[in-house]
Amino acid sequence: MSDFGKLDQNMPNPWQPKIVAFLCRWCSYAGADLAGVSRLSYPPTTRVILVPCSSRISSYHIIKALMAGADGVLVSGCHPGDCHYLTGNLLARRKFILLKRLLSYMGVAEQRVQFAWVSASEGEEFAALIKEITEKVKAVGPFRGFLRKDGEADAATL
Amino acid sequence: MPQPYNTYLRETLQTLLREKELERWLAFEESSLPLKPRPVFPETSEACDTVVFNGFCVQNLATYLSRYKGRRIGVLVKGCDRRAIAVLVEEKQLAREDLFLLGVPCPGMLNRTQLLTEFPGLDADQIAEEGGHLSLKISGETRTLQREDYLLPACRVCHHRTPEDVDALLDPPPLDAPETEESFATIVSSVGEMPQNDRAALFASEFSRCILCYACRNVCPLCYCDTCFTDSLTPAWMTASPEPGNIFFYHVNRMMHMAGRCVACGSCEWACPEHIQLHLLFGKITADVRDLFAYEAGIDKDAPQPLSHFSEDDPDEQIG
Numbered sequence A: 001m002s003d004f005g006k007l008d009q010n011m012p013n014p015w016q017p018k019i020v021a022f023l024c025r026w027c028s029y030a031g032a033d034l035a036g037v038s039r040l041s042y043p044p045t046t047r048v049i050l051v052p053c054s055s056r057i058s059s060y061h062i063i064k065a066l067m068a069g070a071d072g073v074l075v076s077g078c079h080p081g082d083c084h085y086l087t088g089n090l091l092a093r094r095k096f097i098l099l100k101r102l103l104s105y106m107g108v109a110e111q112r113v114q115f116a117w118v119s120a121s122e123g124e125e126f127a128a129l130i131k132e133i134t135e136k137v138k139a140v141g142p143f144r145g146f147l148r149k150d151g152e153a154d155a156a157t158l
Numbered sequence B: 001m002p003q004p005y006n007t008y009l010r011e012t013l014q015t016l017l018r019e020k021e022l023e024r025w026l027a028f029e030e031s032s033l034p035l036k037p038r039p040v041f042p043e044t045s046e047a048c049d050t051v052v053f054n055g056f057c058v059q060n061l062a063t064y065l066s067r068y069k070g071r072r073i074g075v076l077v078k079g080c081d082r083r084a085i086a087v088l089v090e091e092k093q094l095a096r097e098d099l100f101l102l103g104v105p106c107p108g109m110l111n112r113t114q115l116l117t118e119f120p121g122l123d124a125d126q127i128a129e130e131g132g133h134l135s136l137k138i139s140g141e142t143r144t145l146q147r148e149d150y151l152l153p154a155c156r157v158c159h160h161r162t163p164e165d166v167d168a169l170l171d172p173p174p175l176d177a178p179e180t181e182e183s184f185a186t187i188v189s190s191v192g193e194m195p196q197n198d199r200a201a202l203f204a205s206e207f208s209r210c211i212l213c214y215a216c217r218n219v220c221p222l223c224y225c226d227t228c229f230t231d232s233l234t235p236a237w238m239t240a241s242p243e244p245g246n247i248f249f250y251h252v253n254r255m256m257h258m259a260g261r262c263v264a265c266g267s268c269e270w271a272c273p274e275h276i277q278l279h280l281l282f283g284k285i286t287a288d289v290r291d292l293f294a295y296e297a298g299i300d301k302d303a304p305q306p307l308s309h310f311s312e313d314d315p316d317e318q319i320g
C-alpha cells in the first residue's frame, strides 16, 4: 500500500484521470478482452462496466458517473449494422448525438464524454482508443464541475 | 384583449357547452396575481362568465387533461396546447374523440416578468392589446409598446400559432399580431457561438439559482410519468438537494426526455420561480431534433417519434 503512494509521488504527473467505460457485452467488451489476451498495454485509467448493449446506456448513467467522481466517460458498442440485437446501437446513436450536442452546448468539454464503436476483433483499436481518450481527458484535467455552487469556479473544469 | 372579445369567447363557450354536451371547459380566468391568469374548469353556463383570453394565458392547458381521462372535456387551445395534445394522443395518453377542441389563433404570449420589471405594479386593466401594439395606461399617461418586444422567447420564435385540426376555431382571431422571422436555431446559435468557458459560466449561473422545486416538470404537459427519475429510489439517481450535480443531472435528463416531444410552449420557463432561462435548453433540443431528424413534435403526426426510431443513414458525428 505505502509503496504505491511513494511510486505515485515520484512520478512526474501523478494525476491520472478516472474514466468510466461502459462497454457492450458483444463487441467492445470482447474487444477489450482481446486487447488483454493479446498482452497489449494501455493506460490503467478506465473502470469498465459491462452492459448488454450500448443502447442500455442513457444520459442517466453518463451524468451519474461524472457526479460520482469520474473525470471522463466512454460509451462503446458494436459498429452500426453489427448490433447483436440488430438495432440497439442505431437507436443509441440518435440519443448519443443529441446528448453530445447538448452537453457541449452547455459548456462541458467535448473530451469528457466520448462514444466509440469497437468490434470484438479490434483489440489493437481498443488499446489505441483508451490511450487516445486518456490523453484527451488528461488535457482537460480533473473534473470538479459539480463540487461547488459558485458559478465560475465550477464552470472552468466542466 | 378588448372586452368584447371576452364576451364573444364566453358566449361561444356557453353555446358549445350546451350543444356539444361537454362536461366542462378548460380555459383561463384572472387570478389574484397581476398578469397571471389561472386555469379554470367551468361546468355551467354561469361559470363561463369569468373566462378571459389575453396575452398572459401562457400555461399549457394540456397538462390538466390526464385527470379527466375518458371524459367529455372541451379545451380552449392555442397552437402549443394543440401540439401537446397531439403528442399525448400519439403516446396513447388521451383519446382525441373524448375532447372538444376550440382553437384560438394565438397572438403570441407576453413576458410578464419583463413588463413587471419595467413597469412595477402594472395590472391587467391598464393594458390594452391592439394588433402589434400594447397600450399601457400609467398614471394618466398612455405608453405605446411594440408587442414584438415583449413576447416570451418561445413565442417569438413560434410559427405554429394557429392550432390545426380543431373542432372549432374562434373567428375572428383575438388580435392580428405579426409573427417574427426568428427560430430557435437563431437563439441557440448565439449561445453556441460563445467560447466554451462562457457557455459553462452561463449555465452555471442560471443553474446556481435552481432550487429543484420541479415546477418546470410539474407544469409540463408532456411530463406525465407516475414516478419521475427525480423521485426514483431504486436506483436513487439524484436527490432534491439543490447542489450543482443534482441540478445538472436533472436538467440534462429532463431535456433528453423532452427530445422530439417538447412542443416549445414555454410553460416551464413561465412557471420557474427563479426565472431560469429554460428556453435556452428546450430550444436547443428542439432545434437539434429539427436539424438532425427533420421532426417537429405535435406537427409531424405521421412520422414516428425520432428517439423511438432510427435510420441507417443517421449522422455519426463525433462518434468514432
Ligand code: SF4
Binding pocket: B060, B216, B219, B220, B221, B222, B258, B261, B262, B263, B264, B265, B266, B267, B268, B269, B282
Ligand atoms: S419542456 Fe417546457 S416548453 Fe417543452 S413542452 Fe414541456 S413545458 Fe412546454
Ligand code: SF4
Binding pocket: B209, B210, B211, B212, B213, B214, B215, B216, B217, B271, B272, B273, B274, B275, B276
Ligand atoms: S422551476 Fe426553476 S427552480 Fe424549479 S426546478 Fe425548474 S428550473 Fe429549477
